[in-house]
Amino acid sequence: MIAVRSLAFGYSLQPPLFHSFDWAVKRGETWAVLGPSGCGKTTLLYLLAGLRLPVSGSIEIDGERLTRPRPHSGLILQDYGLLPWSTVRENVELGLRLRKFYGADGKHAPRSFQPKKSVEYWLERLGIADIADAYPSQISGGQRQRTAIARTLVLEPDLLLMDEPFSSLDAVTREDLQALTLSLCAEQGLTLVVVTHAIEEAAVLGRKILLLDAPPNRTAKVFENPTAGSAGQRESKTYQELCSRLRREMQHETA
Amino acid sequence: MKRRDVLLAAVTLLAVWQAAAMIVDLPILPPPLEVLGVFFRELRRDLLVHFAVSLWRVSAGMTLSVLAAAPAGLAIGGSKKLNRFFSPFIYLLYPIPKVVLVPVVILFLGIGDMAKIVILFLILFFQILVLVRDQASGLPPQLIQSLRSLGAGRRALFRFVYLPASLPAILTALRQSIGTAVAVLYVTELSATRYGLGYYIYFKGSTLLDYPAMYAGVVAMSILGLGMYFAVDWAERTLCKWKFVG
Numbered sequence: 001m002i003a004v005r006s007l008a009f010g011y012s013l014q015p016p017l018f019h020s021f022d023w024a025v026k027r028g029e030t031w032a033v034l035g036p037s038g039c040g041k042t043t044l045l046y047l048l049a050g051l052r053l054p055v056s057g058s059i060e061i062d063g064e065r066l067t068r069p070r071p072h073s074g075l076i077l078q079d080y081g082l083l084p085w086s087t088v089r090e091n092v093e094l095g096l097r098l099r100k101f102y103g104a105d106g107k108h109a110p111r112s113f114q115p116k117k118s119v120e121y122w123l124e125r126l127g128i129a130d131i132a133d134a135y136p137s138q139i140s141g142g143q144r145q146r147t148a149i150a151r152t153l154v155l156e157p158d159l160l161l162m163d164e165p166f167s168s169l170d171a172v173t174r175e176d177l178q179a180l181t182l183s184l185c186a187e188q189g190l191t192l193v194v195v196t197h198a199i200e201e202a203a204v205l206g207r208k209i210l211l212l213d214a215p216p217n218r219t220a221k222v223f224e225n226p227t228a229g230s231a232g233q234r235e236s237k238t239y240q241e242l243c244s245r246l247r248r249e250m251q252h253e254t255a
Numbered sequence: 256m257k258r259r260d261v262l263l264a265a266v267t268l269l270a271v272w273q274a275a276a277m278i279v280d281l282p283i284l285p286p287p288l289e290v291l292g293v294f295f296r297e298l299r300r301d302l303l304v305h306f307a308v309s310l311w312r313v314s315a316g317m318t319l320s321v322l323a324a325a326p327a328g329l330a331i332g333g334s335k336k337l338n339r340f341f342s343p344f345i346y347l348l349y350p351i352p353k354v355v356l357v358p359v360v361i362l363f364l365g366i367g368d369m370a371k372i373v374i375l376f377l378i379l380f381f382q383i384l385v386l387v388r389d390q391a392s393g394l395p396p397q398l399i400q401s402l403r404s405l406g407a408g409r410r411a412l413f414r415f416v417y418l419p420a421s422l423p424a425i426l427t428a429l430r431q432s433i434g435t436a437v438a439v440l441y442v443t444e445l446s447a448t449r450y451g452l453g454y455y456i457y458f459k460g461s462t463l464l465d466y467p468a469m470y471a472g473v474v475a476m477s478i479l480g481l482g483m484y485f486a487v488d489w490a491e492r493t494l495c496k497w498k499f500v501g
Contacts, residue, residue, distance in 0.1 A: 049404050075404035080395035085419045085497045094415070095405045101414065108406040135497040148401075155405070
């Protein structure tokens with residue numbers, strides 16, 4: 001589904017983050033992108049979202065070269081993604097309003113789009129129907145992220161991109177939302193790419209884990225993690241082993 | 256702030272005025288009740304016309320400045336390039352006290368309403384421009400990126416992000432500059448006109464020595480300022496509900 005080919009990217013006046021970097025994601029996979037701060041993981045996500053363009057090389061999603069944000073990709077950021085002057089319901093409707101604003105021009109919005117499920121369905125599904133008329137400042141961090149997820153899913157994406165989506169939440173809320181994210185991905189057949197700096201989160205969310213090095217990143221270091229998200233995973237031995245392996249790799253890189 | 260407290264404060268201030276009038280006991284400081292009587296009498300004569308002229312001038316200046324400064328502030332605050340180019344100019348022009356330009360503007364535009372409106376415009380324009388610019392450039396980049404990923408281009412960003420984000424800034428700028436605007440209005444109405452509350456106050460006080468009528472003019476001017484203040488408050492409560500929750 002995603003094909004990254006000899007990608008090069010760097011911000012001006014800074015050392016390059018990626019250099020002839022190749023990576024591929026198949027439809028329906030759940031990926032965690034793990035790495036220390038400054039390794040370029042958020043930049044990689046922005047590149048996948050079409051918010052930044054490669055200096056050279058290419059990113060193709062579904063065989064189409066990415067030159068701008070793609071209507072079928074949903075992006076969820078850590079915080080500040082909601083409009084503070086709009087209620088939860090208005091925030092969830094936002095994507096639909098944007099599509100109406102431009103009309104089906106094929107550029108900002110898909111040529112034909114008929115939402116199969118209503119805004120009400122998603123408010124219910126994410127458990128935020130009760131607070132639909134509250135403003136973001138009135139609800140908890142977990143509820144804000146539920147709102148952000150609902151807003152994305154209303155547009156029926158096939159690819160979900162998340163940047164440290166749960167890192168400002170308390171442990172219980174975080175684990176709740178991780179489980180919810182995985183079940184939504186399975187239910188809607190979504191491909192998931194989650195960027196995180198937390199080893200445990202990567203091990204829970206990513207059936208495959210991409211570990212980024214200190215830049216520039218040249219090769220994709222991939223770890224298989226087939227039991228990600230399964231019940232009792234956190235107590236299993238394979239989970240513990242994977243976490244300590246990832247931790248060793250990360251320490252080795254930053255040393 | 257409770258309405259009852261505001262009312263209580265108003266009554267207290269009137270009592271202080273009454274006491275001061277009794278202590279001073281001179282025609283230049285009539286007691287509030289006498290002024291109130293004169294106020295309503297004058298209202299039936301020509302005070303209302305002067306009030307309307309002043310209201311028209313100050314609202315025209317305000318409206319024009321919002322219409323010009325808000326889009327300019329949004330454009331400058333929303334674009335790094337424009338901000339880099341214009342900010343040094345704004346930095347130099349913003350602190351100049353625009354009221355000193357009164358004679359210059361009158362020389363250029365003559366003695367009509369236009370000169371007075373333009374001066375008010377100049378004062379309010381920079382206040383609003385600076386606040387809206389800072390509001391627009393201070394928006395979290397995550398918010399902009401989220402909207403772009405939902406398909407928002409430049410036009411939608413303005414409609415769905417920059418415009419609603421700048422509304423509180425516009426209202427704050429207006430609230431902050433109402434006092435100055437009314438003060439400057441008074442100054443501009445001292446000369447080159449025969450209408451307006453500034454002219455009325457000056458004429459009754461200095462030429463006719465009709466002090467109660469002069470105070471009636473002062474009351475009218477206070478009502479003008481207070482009324483605009485209330486209007487902005489009301490607009491903020493209606494348009495920026497999210498500011499008053501939680």
